Amino acid sequence: MATSKRITLQQAAEIIKDGSSLTFSGFTIWRRPFAVVYELIRQRRKGLHLIEVNGGPQTEFLVGAGCVDIWESCWVGHELYGKYGANLSRKVGNKEMIVEDYSHAEMMFRFAAGAAGAPYAVTQTSLGTDIHNPDYDMLGKAGKRDGNRIPQHKYVFTEDPFYGAGSQVLVPAAKVDIAVMCVQQVGEEGTVRVNGQYYSDPEAARAADITIVMAEEIVPEEYLRRNADQNTIPSFEVDYILECPFGAHPTGMFGRHDVDGAFLKDFYGRTRTQDGFDDFAREWIHGHDHMSYLEKLGWSRMLGLKANTALNYSPRTGKGGK
C-alpha cells in the first residue's frame, strides 16, 4: 500500500488556503462536512470561493464567519428549519461578497462538465429568466473573469448545430481546487461508499483538484472491495482521508443520524445580525474542538438523532425541530 492518506481535522483545514475554491458533498441539510467547516472558521480562513451545486448551513456558517468572498450556486437556506440564508443575505446587502446565480440544473451540469474534463455543458434550462440577464454577471462586473479558474463568460447562447433543436445555453465547467466530502465509509486507500442518495458527490469529487474525504468511519479497504459495485468514488480520486464520527452534525447522514433541526432553528433565529452570529460562534465554535463540541451537545441529544438501522433515519426525532 502507498503512503497513508490519513490526516487530522486540523490538517484538512490547513490544506484549504486563503483564496481557495471549495465545494462540498451533500445536499442542503444532509451530509455536509461540518467538522472541517468549523475548523476553517477556527483557523479564520479568508477569501474562499465557494462553488456549490446547492448551498446550505455550511454556506451560512462560512459566510457568517467572514470566510467567503465569492459564492457561485443556486440556493441557500436550512429547509424546514430556516427559510433563507440570513447571513448571506446580510453580506450581499452590504456588498461584502459576490454572489453569482445559476440554476440548480446548471450548477449540476457545470460540475458534470468539470468531472468529465469538458470545458462546458449544454442545456435548455432557465431560458428567458434573469439568471441569464447580462447585467447580472457579477464576476464579470467585478473584473474577475480571467479565463483561468474563473470562466471568461457566465454563459454563452448558441443554437443546436446538430438537430436544429433551437436555443441552447452553454455553461462553463466548474473548476474547483478542493472538494471536502462527508460520507459514511472510506477505505484506507480512499475508496468511498456512500449510502442513500449520493446527490452530486461523484461529480464534485472528480471535478476538484484535491479531494478530502471525512468519513463516519475508516474501514478496511478490502471490506469495500468485496462489493465494488456498491462503492461510489474510486480510491485514486481521493487524496486525503480522515475519520470523524458525527462530523456532519448539525446536518444529517443517511443510515447514521438525522438532521438536528433544533440546532439549525436556533442558528437561524440567532444569526440574523453579525453580533448574533459572533455570539453563536463563541458558544459553539471558537474554543472548541470536535470532541468538546460533541460533549456540549451531549449523549441524550445525539442518541435522539441516531438512525434506526432498518429505517436509516431516526423515528424519535421531532422532525419539526421542536
Added chain:
Amino acid sequence: MNDYALPEEYGLADLLCCAAAREVQDNEVVFAGTGLPMVAIMLAQETHAPNLKLIFEAGTLDGRPPEIPTSVGDARCEMGASRASGLYDAFSIAQRGCVDLGFLGGAEVDVYGNVNTTVIGDYLNPELRLTGSGGNPDINSFARRTVFIMVHEKRRFVENVSYITSPGWLVKQWPGGDFVHRRELYGSAYRGGPSAVISTAGVFRFDEASGRMYLDTCHPGKTPTEIKEMCQFDLDISRVQGDTAPPTRAELRLIHEVLDPDEIFIPKVKKG
C-alpha cells in the same frame, strides 16, 4: 363520495393541499419539492393517483416514502424507492422530457406566471436576498405542467416580478430583455409551462396563447372582485367557475392521521 368537509372542519393549508392533489393525474411522473407539495402528492398517491411516479430532486426515483420526508435530501425519501441516485439523474430525466408535473413555490408571481424566489427589490441593490432559484427554473423549464402554491398578498401578485427566477409564459429574450412567448425561446424543448397557481385566495390558470393569468375558482368565502383587488395587475375574472372544492373528510383523515400526523407541514384545525 362527496363527503365535503364543512368550513369549520378544515384550514387553509388543508384546502391548498387538496387543491394541489387534484392537479395530479394517475400514472404521471411528478417532481416534488419540499413541504406542502410533498403532502399533496402523497395524498394523490393515496387517493386517485396510485400509480404516480414521484421524483425527489436530490436523486430518489419513484419514491414511496412511508412517512413524510422533511426535505428532498431526507433519508425518508429512499424507503420503497425504485432507485436512489443523485441530482445528475434527476435533472437529466427532467431535461429528457420525462416529467409531467412539478410543484413549486415563489415569493412573487406576475401576470405571465414568471416567479421570483431570488431577491426582493433591485437585484444589484437588494432589499432582501431570498433562497435563490434552487430547482425552480429547471423544473419549470422541463416539465409539461407546473403548479405554484403561494401565499396571496397584493405585494406578491405583481405586474412584473423584481427578478425572473423561473420562466412563465412570456419571458425575456436576451441580450435585449424583450418579452417573447416561451414557445419561441425553448424550441424543441417546449413542452408547456405553468398550468396553475394555487394561492391562499383562489386557483388561477393561464391562457396559453396570451400567456395571461385568469381566475379559475375562488376559495370558499372569497369573491372574484375581492381577489381581483388582491392583485397589482388587471386580473381576468371573466372565466371563474365558482368555488374551489373543499377537502373531503376522507382526505382530511389521510392528511392528519396518515401523511402528516405530526403537523410538520399542515396544522390541524383546533376544535371548539
